[in-house]
Amino acid sequence: MQQFYTKMPQLNSGGGDDLGANDEMIAFKDEGEQEEKIQENALTERDLADLKSSLVNESEISQNAGAVADHGAIRRAHAEEERAYTDKLARDHLEDLSKRQDGGMYKGPAYSGYPFLMLPDPYLQNGPMSPSSNKVSVVQQSHGMHPLTSLLPYSNDHFNPNSPHLPADMSQKPGVHRPQSQDLSGFYSLPPGGVGQITPPMGWQSQPVYPIAPCGFRQPYSSGLPAGSSFSRFPHSLMLGPPGMHSTGIPHPAIVPPSGKHEHDQYDRNMYVKQHQEPKREKEPKKPVIKKPLNAFMLYMKEMRAKVIAECTLKESAAINQILGRRWHALTREEQAKYYELARKERQLHMQLYPSWSARDNYGKKKRRKREKQPDSNLDPGSPKKCRARFGLNQQTDWCDPCRRKKKCIRYLQGGGCASPDSSDGSAIDSPLSPTDARPHLHQTPEDLAGSADSFLREQPPFDLSANTKPTGLSVPSSLDSRHRLPTTRQPSSSSSSSSSVYSATITQT
């Protein structure tokens, strides 16, 4: 566990550090400071106006900094709201469940995840999924189905390679072998008899504490959340829904018809019905598209999108995603760890279910405009290799983390050395960027960084390569330390998009 945290972008600080600043931790222990909430309203609402006028305006740096400073109080306030909200969701869920049991065809929200999300998390002892967290009973499925069978393919049967439910193309190809998850059975163990309760689907989803209220402010959101919003993805689509039902009978959200944009959504809402109402489709069956498993951020986005929409009264996904991106960076290490862990489990399950699937299978599925490569002459700091060579770093162990991949090495730009760990092989160690410096995620232009980068370099203690140890038990995303790298911001969309667009160096700091 310890090693796991040392691998997380916000988990890699030794004692005392602080990526997850102290204020961020308070939220977990205090749930009743209403007065603070009221006092903060004025501030946060003021921030809302600013943010709405310029969602991505980098000038918000100062505002964000202020917001971060108030994280503790805001989180406490949100914890209280969250509790009420969770109760509401639970009630809604039960109502919905009641309707479903009446025989109505479920046409709820789009797929929202995998069943493991509902199960106890052995890694997060203190997490919302822990025994101490809220529990929402899962009503037994009728019609003789296993309580989980109807939810997702996580019944034992579906894990059976010889399962008759597995489509032909899903069967393992000769010679293709993917390591079996060693602990999936533990993750998704079913209650004796297949009936009863499982640990809450809504545990952590419904109890996130918000480090920064959406839009940099805090507002009551319960009233604005649309019923059946994606926030209830787990309770609805996972616990109750047929969405994701594969034509073969395997209900899996990752399987969608190859129908272009929003095919997933389309499938979730209508596929099940169409499969039973439109025989024409059966004549020309198209191989279903198996989607990529969602990564941690995607899981987070899916859960939080509805809230942000409700709170910010925004609808454009691009704007929402920007807010979510900020909030993601503002999450505490524990909060992010939940999503990373869930994503890891999701990948494991995906691997189990579709051993022969590869992300490559979906390459070219989306028609994407060929991005024009735009040289970034002003910012190009050179490759990590050049950077290491310049500063005489060990080519194997010393890394200029910020300049990995698309990231520009601001330290190189500033003439500083670089020696941050590589996490791509799972052996990352603490980034030279201290947790405190790395959070929250703030964008700055290279000019802005001129001073901060220098001071940063001066303040950084010698990098301890001895700490470079392989993780055990948990695989940590290679990009987990992304915030320790220098995040990039894209130039205005006019200069095209995607990774090939011009990137400006930014740095994270408090």
Added chain:
DNA sequence: GTCCCTTTGAAGTGC
């Protein structure tokens, strides 16, 4: 109707 935008993370591709 299709693609873009926008985010982060995972994984694939190409050199």
Added chain:
DNA sequence: GCACTTCAAAGGGAC
């Protein structure tokens, strides 16, 4: 080994 690309979700907006 490394940089880059693509895809995953979402839905309004542009064309």
